[in-house]
Amino acid sequence: MAEDFRSTEVGERYAQALFDLANENKRLDAVRADLRSLRAAWIDSADLRRLAISPVIPAEDKQKGLEAIADKAKFDPTTKKFLGLMAASGRASDLTGAIAAFEALYARHAGIVAAEVISARALDARQVSAIKAALKSALGRDPELTARVDPSILGGIKVKVGSKLFDASLKTRLDQMKFALRRA
Template identity: 65%
Template sequence: MADDFKANEVSERYARALFELADEAGRIDAVRGDLRTLKAMLADSAELRRAVTSPVYSAEDKGKALVALAVKSKFDMLTAKFLGLLTQNQRAAALPGVIAAYDKLWAAHTGIVSAEVVSAQPLSAAQLKNIKSALRTALGADPELEARVDPSILGGLKVKVGSKLFDASLKTKLDTLKFALKRA
């Protein structure tokens, strides 16, 4: 538990430093875009996740890999230098936490709320527009939606805003019914 707290603290410190540098340079959005791209790359590639978090690879190797990835992906120079610094300080494993903390700082700075919408099938543009409108009304702020498909929920939606989760998935409803029937 204490290790998790320390890891969060480290991630938040690095994210704040990056955010402040990006703010001074007027490149908050560019860096955020790079970090979102990197987050997607980490989610899509088990090999990249392993390379970033594994103690088997040296800090130098991690740095070379991340900087090469940043150059190939045409990341902002500030992002590339930050990735090099993060690995040089042997903090590459904190990268997912840094990305999450940077996103929170960005949201607080811009006044935009991030929301994740999970559905069993891809949502149409009209459906996403309706969800965004409903969230805007409920939250009193513009939401930035990240839609994800998870067939295991069977149907319905899960909407997560910050630490709050609205779960109207068919799977959860069936699990609740199954539990109620066992108790009867």
């Protein structure tokens, strides 16, 4: 599901407009918090994904649905208007791209280094702090860490920082070994 959150061209345009408006109105942190909540809801709720993506649901219904979600979650008015505008424009399916692009704009603006850690099972606090310390020494500043569990990697971890990926997963190592055996 986290793979859904990749910046898109349309998402970047909408995110830039939202970022500029939120920055101008000094609502950046509130909008960012709203979009993070929406991202978590997107991952957890098949109904939300269906509402935004389904070509069968009219744009007007998508707009009402997204605005109702914003009201229920007590989102900032800027975020609510943004969601309504995306739906009314027929761009609700680009919501994940806009969220990813907004996060990138925010990180660049705030000087944040975002890192995603993917592991086969949930990491404990000691492991997370060790990964943070290693990334801080490699990057020269504190990273903002997001942890995700993906049992398909079997073991080890993957760490994404920007467009770079450090892959120390067991699945990748087994695939490499299988490839090497086939070549031999």
